[in-house]
Amino acid sequence: MAKTATLKIDDKEYPLPVMIGTEGEKAVDTRALRAASGYVAYDQGYGNTGSCESQITFLDGDNGILRHRGYPIEQLAHHSDFVETAYLVIYGELPNATQRREFGLQLRKNAAIETQMQKILEGFPTSASPMAMLSAMVSALPAYYPHLATNNFEQDLKGFDLAAAIAMSKIRTIVAMIYRYQKGLPFMFPKQELPFCDNFLHMMFSEPYQDYVSMPEVAKALNLVLLLHADHEQNCSTSTVRMVGSSASNLFTSISAGICALAGPLHGGANVAVMQMLQSIHDEGDDGSRFIAAAKSGSKSNRLMGFGHAVYRNFDPRAKIIGEACDTVLTRLGIDDPLLKIAKHLEQAALKDEYFVARKLYPNVDFYSGIIMRAIGIPMNMFTTMFAIGRAPGYIANWREVAANPKGRIYRPRQIYGGPVKRDYVPMAQRG
Ligand code: CMC
Numbered sequence: 001m002a003k004t005a006t007l008k009i010d011d012k013e014y015p016l017p018v019m020i021g022t023e024g025e026k027a028v029d030t031r032a033l034r035a036a037s038g039y040v041a042y043d044q045g046y047g048n049t050g051s052c053e054s055q056i057t058f059l060d061g062d063n064g065i066l067r068h069r070g071y072p073i074e075q076l077a078h079h080s081d082f083v084e085t086a087y088l089v090i091y092g093e094l095p096n097a098t099q100r101r102e103f104g105l106q107l108r109k110n111a112a113i114e115t116q117m118q119k120i121l122e123g124f125p126t127s128a129s130p131m132a133m134l135s136a137m138v139s140a141l142p143a144y145y146p147h148l149a150t151n152n153f154e155q156d157l158k159g160f161d162l163a164a165a166i167a168m169s170k171i172r173t174i175v176a177m178i179y180r181y182q183k184g185l186p187f188m189f190p191k192q193e194l195p196f197c198d199n200f201l202h203m204m205f206s207e208p209y210q211d212y213v214s215m216p217e218v219a220k221a222l223n224l225v226l227l228l229h230a231d232h233e234q235n236c237s238t239s240t241v242r243m244v245g246s247s248a249s250n251l252f253t254s255i256s257a258g259i260c261a262l263a264g265p266l267h268g269g270a271n272v273a274v275m276q277m278l279q280s281i282h283d284e285g286d287d288g289s290r291f292i293a294a295a296k297s298g299s300k301s302n303r304l305m306g307f308g309h310a311v312y313r314n315f316d317p318r319a320k321i322i323g324e325a326c327d328t329v330l331t332r333l334g335i336d337d338p339l340l341k342i343a344k345h346l347e348q349a350a351l352k353d354e355y356f357v358a359r360k361l362y363p364n365v366d367f368y369s370g371i372i373m374r375a376i377g378i379p380m381n382m383f384t385t386m387f388a389i390g391r392a393p394g395y396i397a398n399w400r401e402v403a404a405n406p407k408g409r410i411y412r413p414r415q416i417y418g419g420p421v422k423r424d425y426v427p428m429a430q431r432g
Helices: 033-037 073-079 082-091 097-109 115-122 130-144 153-158 160-183 196-205 216-228 236-245 251-262 270-284 289-295 317-333 338-352 354-358 365-376 380-404
Strands: 004-009 012-020 026-028 057-060 065-068
Touching: 004 033, 012 033, 065 073, 065 082, 065 317, 073 216, 073 317, 082 097, 082 196, 082 216, 082 380, 097 160, 097 196, 115 130, 115 160, 130 160, 130 251, 130 380, 153 160, 153 380, 160 196, 160 251, 160 380, 196 216, 216 317, 216 365, 216 380, 236 251, 236 380, 251 380, 270 289, 270 338, 270 365, 270 380, 289 338, 317 338, 317 365, 338 354, 338 365, 365 380
Parallel strands: none
Antiparallel strands: 004 012, 012 026, 057 065
């Protein structure tokens, strides 16, 4: 028999259906509560609200578990690469050899940016925020692919495979173009023969008559960083993609909105903030205790960046993988980065501090990802755009779930109004 929960308000009881996910996650379905009782469920910031049913990613924050389509992140990080994991996240299964080849081919064929679109980028001041440029460029994509962006779910789903390849591949190309534009360098066209990450490195770092040649470790490290960001359940930017998508907005528009949400320092922007913090500790010859002391003040603007997570309460499994990879990558590349030593020292100091222990605050994925990106040669101001390349598969898969859900409805939360009650208009002359 289906389980129900009962909510009692005054003398009246309201039975509410109970939902159980495939991993045993429990929820009380409050959808009919308002119609039956006049009450809504209040949950500021949606911290305890399941906004959708999803089959993409399972996350158990208490136990540090992250799985995409059932596969543990540790196994994917060890055996897979970014493109294969992206296929898994988007399509639900690991690809066979033919599917993998076809997916790779689509990504290669759709890597280039139209000349007209380049002009949009060139209209920005070179000092503009890379995330602002990226979201603007992605929101321009419907203009170039109107047949894939009709804002009609049925129609847009017919062209989904192509739209997904365009979004994933071009976001990467646009990021490389932003980098070169800001440096005053000519754009590098993508090369059809190169794998996804090598092609990105080529578009970033090749010179007109000198191809970028790197150690295989560089592309491998980049693969790992992107793979670890591929999806992360209902985080701020992915929920934004779903919310915008729920109005029947096309894939590109929805992703562009997600990129805007990602830009904030409490979300994707944290990787930049971490590096700024580590750099300033280095420059001042500090041991980090100043930042730890400031973080304990409780003020949001002084938080220890790269620490804490909205859902992980034990450890962030991605941080564990990336923290270990940092040592390996830097050793293989022969880099001795003083910021890595500072990060490790800061981590140890914070993990022993009662404030962080009591609140279960651990390093998150952003604490170490910046150090790897710096080793690869990515400048700090581009870090959050790298997060966007990595998160693109998650955005695409989540948009598809929204678009393909026949029972879906527009996202429209309620609120508890706390403003003035009804009052009459006061003419200007009578105002104090
Ligand atoms: N430094 C100091 N105190 C913190 C921090 C921190 N980094 N994070 C949380 N706290 C405190 C918070 O003030 C609260 O204290 P109190 O109980 O005394 O009021 C307590 O810890 C619990 O906070 P919370 O409810 O777990 O935090 P939240 O869900 O509101 O915020 C967060 C989650 C990730 C925004 C926050 O931990 C933070 O601002 N971290 C630094 C920014 C960062 O690294 N963000 C990247 C997140 S991972 C990448 C991603 O998925 O976007």
